[in-house]
Amino acid sequence: MPPEDEKPGSASQGGSKSQQKPSSKKSERKNQRRGGGGEEEKPEDFIDPETPNGEKKKLSPVMAKQYSPSTVEKAWYAWWEKSNFFRADADSKKPPFVIVLPPPNVTGALHIGHGLTASIEDLIIRWRRMSGYNTLWVPGMDHAGIATQVVVEKKIMRERKQTRHDVGREAFVNECFTMDEKRSKAVTEAFVRLYKEGLIYRDHRLVNWDCVLRTAISDIEACEVDYKDIKERTLLKVPGYQDPVEFGVLTSFAYPLEGELGEIVVATTRVETMLGDTAIAIHPEDKRYSHLHGKFAIHPFHGRKLPIICDAILVDPEFGTGAVKITPAHDPNDFDVGKRHCLEFINILTDDGMINSNGGSNFEGMPRFEARLAVVEALKEKGLYRGAQNNEMRLGICSRTNDVVEPMIKPQWYVNCQSMAKEALDAVMDENNRKMEIIPKQYAQEWKRWLENIRDWCISRQLWWGHRIPAWYVILEDDQLKEIGAYNDHWVVGRNEKEALSEALGKFQEKKFHIEQDPDVLDTWFSSGLFPLSVLGWPDSTADFNAFYPTSVLETGHDILFFWVARMVMLGMKLGGDVPFRKVYLHPMIRDAHGRKMSKSLGNVIDPLEVINGVSLEGLHKRLEEGNLDRSELIIAKEGQLKDFPNGIAECGADALRFALISYTAQSDKINLDIQRVVGYRQWCNKLWNAIRFAMNKLGDDYCPPVNIEVQQMPFSCKWILSVLNKAISKTVSSLEAYEFSDAASAVYSWWQFQLCDVFIEVIKPYFSAESKFDDWRKASKDALWVCLDTGLRLLHPFMPFVTEELWQRLPQVAGSCNRRESIMISEYPSVVDAWTNEPVEREMELIESIVKSIRSLRSMMPPNERNERRPAYVMCHVDIVSDTIRRYELEISTLASLSSLKVLNENDAAPAGCSVSIVNEQISVYLQLQGNLNAEAEREKLWKKREELQKQHDNLEQKMSSSGYKEKVPQNIHEDNLKKLNKLLQELSIIDEADRKLIDTGNGEN
Template sequence: MADKAVEAVKSGELEIIPKMHEKTWFHWMSEMRDWCISRQLWWGHRIPAYLVTMKDGNPVPGIQEGSECWVSGRTDEEALQKAVKQLNVTADMINLSQDADVLDTWFSSGLFPFSVFGWPNQTKDMEVFYPNTLLETGHDILFFWVARMVFFGQKLLAKLPFKQVYLHAMVRDAHGRKMSKSLGNVIDPMDVINGITLEELNKQLDENTNLDPKEIAKAKEGQKCDYPQGIPECGTDALRFALCAYTSQGRDINLDVLRVNGYRNFCNKLWNATKFAMMNLGKDFKPYVSLQTLKDKENQFSMVDRWMLGQLVIAVRECNAAFEEFNFPRATTALYNLWWYQICDVYLECLKPVMYSNNEDAKELSRNVLYTALHVGLTLISPFMPFLSEELFQRLPARSSGQALSICVTPYPEPEEYDILYNEDIDEQFKFAQKVISDIRSAKAKYDIPHKTKIELTLQSSNAECRTTLESLIQEIATLSVTSSINVSTEKPKGSVPTPINADTVAWMKLQGLINLGKCQEKIQKKADDAEEKLKALETEMFKPNYDKVPEEIRSRNTTKKMDLEAELEQSKDALKKLEAMETD
């Protein structure tokens, strides 16, 4: 059986994912030993073995003195007939008593893929559901469970029970330690979902452990250190999304509850975004019946509408590719970016001026793009957030009368269906606009200007193509960079500081009349002095004779910190130079 299991993996008939676990598979298969399948447990399949004794108390005929006579059988009657035939006696002369032991758990569970369908009978369920396609389980039971199922499937049915085995990582605490009662670091999923106070966590240790009082005290101290405020209520979807985001096909997951709580905030973002969108769709909104209609109206959409449709296509591609390669963090990252940055931070913000305008045609077009973004976004995220996505999906108007009533049975978006909505040129142009917005925001931070403070902005470019792009996206740039006025020009304005965008384009931000230049210079100088002081202290530490003996993790952190301080210092000096130049302008 082991040889056949090895051949199945080597031939590719059975795929183990991640591939690194194949080494463990081959090691176990090459080290096969006799397997004691009996256990002294209260529950399990009782071993079908029967001890034979004579009713008259005499020794069993043909059995050596001091030995026992055993027979096996699927039923008591089958075992009795075997004993009668083997001993050449009549049934009324012998007693049978079944062994009280049960089969090993892994022996019983090894029968699972087919026993649940009525095996050994050839049932309809067996025909439909055996063999299956994918098994998902922890890598720690690759040999104990997975191998047994493969053994029995090949031996008893001449078929593998599944084609692929996906082995997920094991969950550890935030410090990488194995979850242990003695450490007090076991995290009950229900406590993460519903939330729990530190006092209640401590109470669990008192009530549900046989630890020594000293160990309990130590465990409570660990809980106090990790959860000083207890565990906040995160919800089921946030926990599910977090675990999938952590699963990078490694052997361990170091679960930080604070990160799970961060995904709870992400859930709130989805809820609020959909609520805002539904307000703007209106009660009587009826979406276009097909994606082809969106494609047919392509030239009527604004550039940001077309960009949003393109981002949906990219997300669909990413999620499908991620599922195909079992790379769940790739999918969760794509979905997080789609909802948080693209739908919420960019598209919804850009839609506000449109929805507040009197242009009903533009509103209708944007509403259909917004609806499509919600529908696709919720459907894509539903495997990771089934409860929240279902609740929000139910609030969306149906695209057609034949649309599925539940997101659970809604077809998952496929790239082939959505690729018609992607335009590479639009994507590249909007990326350029996003760089402009990002650089302006950075410049505002550099000059200590709050993000919500409106500025006067001039975008100067010697490149005609860049100017065309900037002019077509001027409203979006104005909205996202928060400006009071914005224009595209080939001339350099007065009283402004420059922020280079690329070789041909400069963003000029007017500061005169907006800020007190003297106070701004003082703040930036103080910031530069502080960065310089911290940098000198860090360099002194790094240049010590025995610095190479400092743990690598700390050295790496110091190197990153040094680079950040150098960048901050350089930015502050650059800002001071430009402010001085502006004073003499």
């Protein structure tokens, strides 16, 4: 979690609050630097002047004292856009880097997942642009067929009390959205080409049918079908039914056998489907039924003869009665049986889920689940009902309508995916000719699993909203059946009606006919699958397509790896001649802070704009009220919001939200988003703000940054901060290149927070005193500070673009420099400077920080009213060379630990009286002067607790090294490391014993 809002030099860094308060003289000097002489600060000096839209932001004469997200983030984006900083050039000599933005659908509801996607992709694009690439980030919009149609239907019903059928197709589509012409052209072209290659065909097959939407839906897409596991008898609400419907029950009933051979008992969880049964299957080796081979059962309601068929693939003789009812038109397994045995396929349902005439006059017109009850009663009346029992089952439910999915035989358009899937599989898995990489790597196995088991893709939907299928049905004057689709060989495909008519004339030369376009639309994933092609101008050979295809990386959620990513790869390779992108980065799914899936009905869906701008609890409630939730769902959702956001959501700004989301990406495949973490990063922005304010104050108005810096001539602290900045640059860049965005964010954050603000800014403060001995160091520290801020802001910019642009624009510029770019976003991204690396200096600073940490630990155990007071401290060292190092850096240690003085002692010196003690390592112990008398016993108790801890570590390690087979099993390098650890622990124990003896002497002396 980011720290609370702190200013550089606050007490948490070891400074005394009383020391930080500026004197009146300091305030006067600040006013003079602002051009105000001795005048008081003017409030208007802190306010940014109004900036005309698209112009470079006008900044206030004086930096505001506090960071304000809404103020800082205003105006910059419009200026970036107008200045064409985002624009890619198809003729550029720079290497291209292209990302297509996964198209959000047009339902208009933003959620935090969109924020995660945009944050990661904008980070990548900004980094690559600053690294010298010709970057193109292509946004898009998905028409999201089912999602959009459901939203619009609900809106029309809520506002007008009408269904889409009341409104009519043309008016309904106008309520939605007009398809993009270029996208439509690409979709049509793709369909025509694939059809002509024989890869698109029309067939009667079993599909998942939604009786509310009256359309086929996918059986594999989590965004369309949710599968609910039911353990026992369960009542569920189903749209269109007043009473809950029973599921999880296995109903047994008997079929009478022809020729008075008795009966055969079957069982089903969907007893209403028996109206469409066309056979009964048994296992060929089941001796119980051997006498029934080739016999028939009689349907009790229709009198239809049902053949007893033998099927070893479907039937398990050990399960139930060993006899299985077969309904080929309403069950996937039965469909396969029907194909194998050439059975009759009888559909018993209308598109809206009513029993049709095939179900018999006694049941015709009944809703399917009412028919379920009626069939049971009819079976009882005929004496054929044999009971019911609990039964585990898996129920498919449409995620958009909550309707129970119904398997139904329907004529649909399909894509034969076999050859394309093989190419897409090889593109990732072929180590000798890999064309595409999936990150994280574990998803490559999921890719393999999907594509090795691929089925042909049903691409037609019975909706009004979507890309109309470019197929026309030819109705001949002498056709016996006139309805569309009656004859499968009457279809023609064309790019438009004129082309389709030409195809029909060639096919039915001497016959009279007219054509009608298929009313169905294409699955939204078909058009989305063409996205990398269509956005770059395909099927035309555009400059953009030739320059930017294939794209560089696709960033999206792992939940749509198959539904979207695989289909883009298949279609891209088939139609574009290459994979559509070289890398695929799959981000985690966002859950709420409790780990729950975000759902409107739970009230835990977070709109990124509400986090950026802030929103009250009432505002959150209002958003729910304007949605499509019913009354009961609305109550539950509001209760959820009250629990999670009792005070609403504080204004965090885009930068803080971006940084939080990027930092979260290390959380495996799920992110449990806590808004307080975003709030913490908003407070951290204030830390950056105050670091720049401090720098501007210390640099002064007349400061001119150097063209080059001589690092070797700089003081120790400046050498150190530049060396660790080098490491931060190296770690950030390597993490970005490896798509480890959380690690990259951590590297940038750690440098700014723990090294620049917490250490460097604190340690250089003495250099700005009036003492002449610091004159050279003061100049060097200004130069190092400026270099750090300029470099650090550029390093941070892709993560936090707005605050870094604003702060970077305030930095002094190198006099006469023509290299500084107009905006930070088109400046050069930092790279490692070899001359800055200084490992010995970093080791020395590690020593300093370990001593400071021990002193601060002692300070933290003091009474609260004494913790911030400066006081003397002593460092007892057992090694002369280390003692010399500590003496060299007494000023740095005293500054960071807020000491009044620091004295270095050797091991022969007496322990200072009246001090608490802490062991730093096997060579060093520190003493901090206390007020009043020392409680020697209390100090000894602290030492002994530390000794117990170290003794336990020593004993465990010694036991491990003495165990049987240790020397044979443990590698030599690990054995040597363990020996060093053991010796170090022994030395630390010895130092504690020595410190304890000196405390005894101190105590005796005081007595």
